[in-house]
Amino acid sequence: MTPVDQITDTDFKKTPLEKALFQITECAVTTTSIEEYSKELHSIIKQLMYAKNFFVALYEQDQSLVNFVYIVDEYDTSISKEINTLSVEELRRTLTGYMLRTGKIQHLSKADVKRLGEKNVIDHVGTDSYDWLGVPLKYKDEVMGGMVIQSYREDISYGKHEEAILQFVARQIALVLKSKQSERALLDANLVLEQRVIERTQDLKRINSALSKEVKERKKSQEIQAALFQISELVSTTESLREFYHSVHQVIKRLMYAENEYIAILNEDGNKIDFAYFVDQHDEQPGPRDFSGNPNSGGFTEKVLATGNTFLYHRNDDYYGVVGSERCVSWLGVPLKDKHRVFGILAVQSYVDDVVYTRDDQVVLLTIGQQVANAILRKKDSDSLIQAHESLERRVKERTFELEKTIEKRKIVEKRLEFESLHDALTGLPNRLHLSNTLNELLQLEPSERKNPLALLFLDLDRFKIINDSLGHHVGDLFLIEVAKRLKSCLRSDDMVARLGGDEFCVLMPVMDDKNAAFKLSTRILAELKKPVEVANHSLITSASIGVRLAESHETSAETIMSDADAAMYQAKHQGKNRFCYFDANIKKLVTSRMKMERDLRQAVSEKQLFLVYQPIVNIRTNQIDGLEALVRWEHPENGLVSPAEFIPVAEETGLIVEIGEEVIRMACEALAEFKQESILKHLYVNVNVSSLQVLARTLDDHIRQNLLQMGLDSSSLNIEITESILIEDYKAAMSFVRELKSMGVQVYLDDFGTGYSSLSYLHKFPFDAIKLDRSFINALGESGQNRAIVESIGQLAHSLGINIVAEGLETKEQLEVIEQMNYDLIQGFYFAKPMKIQEVKAFVSQFEIDD
Structure with a gap:
């Protein structure tokens, strides 16, 4: 044998x-x-x-x-x-x-x-x-x-x-x-997660059973946010309460059926109801009426005022608290509160059989009612302040005592304004100005007055933008309020936490008796922020990146300390987020350089400094150029060509890669439109690489479709290359993206084949039109017969599956001779040509010939 x-x-x-x-x-x-x-x-x-x-x-x-x-x-x-x-x-x-x-x-x-x-x-x-x-x-x-x-x-x-x-x-x-x-x-993790979800669900059912039924869906979140903003603006744009109430009515009508609406206010003694605003299809505006505080006497209005709860009525309900000439089909009222004190009611009602208010309407009106209550109080305060000022000017000549009284009131207002100028309106925490003043005072102390250094922790939430964009600003605000509470719970008695704006916070540690105090506090904050935050029926998870700056008295200014802590925070974020980093001189240089790169890259995108070069894809069987791969380049006005290895990671980190990717698609389609005008070039296709962030943004397929239609291109002339990292990061999003492209007629290539985790299994699951063999296989062709056997086997496997295959990275004639003996038709590499500008493509294609 x-x-x-x-x-x-x-x-x-x-x-x-x-x-x-x-x-x-x-x-x-x-x-x-x-x-x-x-x-x-x-x-x-x-x-x-x-x-x-x-x-x-x-x-x-x-x-x-x-x-x-x-x-x-x-x-x-x-x-x-x-x-x-x-x-x-x-x-x-x-x-x-x-x-x-x-x-x-x-x-x-x-x-x-x-x-x-x-x-x-x-x-x-x-x-x-x-x-x-x-x-x-x-x-x-x-x-x-x-x-x-x-x-x-x-x-x-x-x-x-x-x-x-x-x-x-x-x-x-x-x-x-x-x-x-x-x-x-994954199965083990799912079992643990399912158990935690079951336990948490039981807790939520016990605690928030009523609320969970009312807020199952927030279909009108954007309209509600806009309405809340409009109502807030009405405080300063309307001249009277009557005009304010009328404008509020118009806002509510855009959210729900509100042809019949009224606002009733209790007097200061709480024993009279005044219908400050009343619009009804059947009844005239009623006059003031007595209020006893008994929820069972009177109508629906008295019931809401007495209980302080919302009330939803339908004609089929067994309740006869209707007051008016015509019995309504449905009625919905919510209390207007100053903290826990009920001072009025906002109500809408329907006389139409097919208009019945629901629990969803109840949630919407309750949210609007809270904003209306705040706006009424602010409007009254504003009007009161104006009236007080006018009264002061009128009475100053008459009564000195009254003048002193008014001055005292103004002092109270000024103190409140002073407090507001030094504190964040949303969380009540000290703001940037308050922090800066306190920090400067500490830095100006004499060395004899403080023996230990102080520390400033600059904190930025890692996932807040996703929460804010996906769930709305209202949920984002509630989330920030809860984060502020958690930060305060981590502090020592002398520490101070401030909100600078957005999702940025600072913690000032004026006393550092323990040299590891900043380390311990940073660790405590990260651990606390890892815990789920329950907000508006959402369980939210976040983390933070923290920059730590230690400082001695008389060292420098508060602005410099905050800037250095900010730089250390950016370094922590760059190192992977959910961590803290101490400031040193090297960090300042790194962050400054990275921020300049990001700033220049943003400018490069806006000023169209980016351009494409094209590397030919050669068919060695027909001795022709079949297509081109488009590669993005950056011509910096001062530094010249910037390597993609430098600016692409920055683009990925900042999210600019989505905008750059759309620009690359546009330029590639423009190039294809130019090729259509030349008989020698019109057969060429162009390949464009996309990143995982572009796929996860879920807008790229629409952008591709729009450019193809706008420029009158055949979809088969544009190919999209993706890598296995996209498939691993979000399988469902990748599959949806590939299917969308295929439905358009755009071909999809799997790039860098052979370098991922399970390339062969992905060939089974995804409808790829072609694969690009990673250049490492071509580079290793001459090293051993083993490598040659693998390259040949992969080529045979691709052809048996009906998938085209491109050998990438061909650089020598010897490699070409080996590849020609295998089942490969398409080749790409420096042996044929380096990437070239669009102006050079026509000459290259017309003169191309494979050397014997």
Whole structure:
């Protein structure tokens, strides 16, 4: 019998290898356990080589055990029945243990095994084999187990071809193992999460059962926010309460049916109801009426005023508290409160059978009512202040006593204004001015007055923008109020927390008796902010990035201290968020440089400093240029060309990549429109790379569709390249994006194929039109026959799946000669051309010819 390592390519036809590779990929999806997967692999490998004796062992690192999940051995038959699991120590001096220890492929003849035994590297275990081939199962640098085949026959041995195939199979097993581990971890995490959700749901049901029924959906959140803002503005834009009430009525009519509405106010003694505003289809405005405080006497108005609760009525309800000439179909009223004191009511009613108010309307009107109550109080205060001023001017000549009284009132107002000027209106915390004044006072103290340094913590919430944009400003404000409470709960007695604006806070530690006090407080704040925040029936999770600046008295100004802490915060955010970072001189330079880069990049986008270059994609079978890959470049007006490796990460970090990506699509479509005008170029297509942030923004597909239509382009002329990182980050968003592109007729390429976690399985799940083989495979073509076999196998696999494949990174004639012998038609790389400007494309295409 011919030894296995002497079998040539012609002896081993392409069809079995191609079929085996496809089966390996397919069984990774269809099998439900690693044991079943190993058994299927054994049957596949036996089609490719002699593998009568085969086993797979998994290394369970956390238990220091090796689990033999699959064993078939023609001589040591007892092993498969008796040995399932061995400790690492028991296995250490075996051939399998030696392979796992080294983490490398071990191909050992009988003589090799004997030499290892003589060198005291291993102990003799089991029946001697003539040839032993073991390959570790590795994911990145982690050894996850091993796979072994061995021959007890003297006339059968293994060669490089078998090594290459077994290593390729080992990588697939490692990927499957990692996938199974991830699935198991996700399942465990889901079970824990489900239990926590169940427990939390029970708590919420007990605490907020009534509220949870009223606020199931907030379909009108944007209209409500706009209405709240408009009502707030009416305080200063209307001249009288009557005009204010009328304007409020118009705002409410835009949110719900409110043809009949009234506002009733209690007098100062609380015993008279005055209908300050009344619009009704059937009744005239009633005069004042007595109020006893009994909810069971009078009508719906008295019921709301007495109980302080909202009230929703429908004609079918068993309640007869209707006052008026015509009985309404539906009635809804909410109390107007000053803190806990009810001072009035806002009500709407319907006489139309098909207009019935709901719990959703109740929630909307309650929210509007709170704002109306605040606005009425502010309007009254404003009017009172004006009247007091006018009265003061009128009476100043008449009564000195009255003047003194009025001055005292004005002092109270001034104190309130002074307080408001130094405190944040939303949270009540000290504001930036208050913090700056306090910090400057501390810095001006003499060294003898303070022995220890002070500390300033600059804090920025990491996910607030997402919360604010997705749930609305009202929820965002409530969330900030809760965060402020949590920050205050973390402080020592002498510490001060201030809100600078937006989602930025500062904590001032004026006394640092313990040198680790800032470290401890930062750690305490991060831990507190990790806890879910319950706001408006939403369970919100956030984290923070904190910059810490230590300072001595007389060191510098408050502005400099705050700027340095801000810089340290940006460095913490850059390092991955949810952490704190101490300021030093290097951080200042890094942040300044990064902020300048971001500022320049924003300017570059607005001033259209970005441009595209194009690298040809060559069809070596037709000797033609089939298409181009568009690559973005930046020509800085002062620094010249900026490397994409420098500005793309900044664009990703700041979110500018979405705007840049849209600009790239626009420029690529403009180029295609130009190509259509040239007969020699009109057949070309253009490939554009997109990032995960662009896909997750969920607007890119519309932008692509709009540009194709606007410029009259065939959708098949534009191809989109995505990487596996998008698929892993948000599988559903990626699948939706790919399907949208396919529905337009845009082709989708999987870029950098072979560098991800499970490329083969993604070929099954996603409708890719083409894959681009990563340049690392082409670079390694000349290193070993193993690399060449893998490149050839991937090409065969792509063609068997009906997927085009592009070999990327071709740089030498030798690489071209190797690729020409394989199943590759499309090539891209510096050997043919470096990326070129659009003005150079026509000349290159017209003169292109592959050198013989």
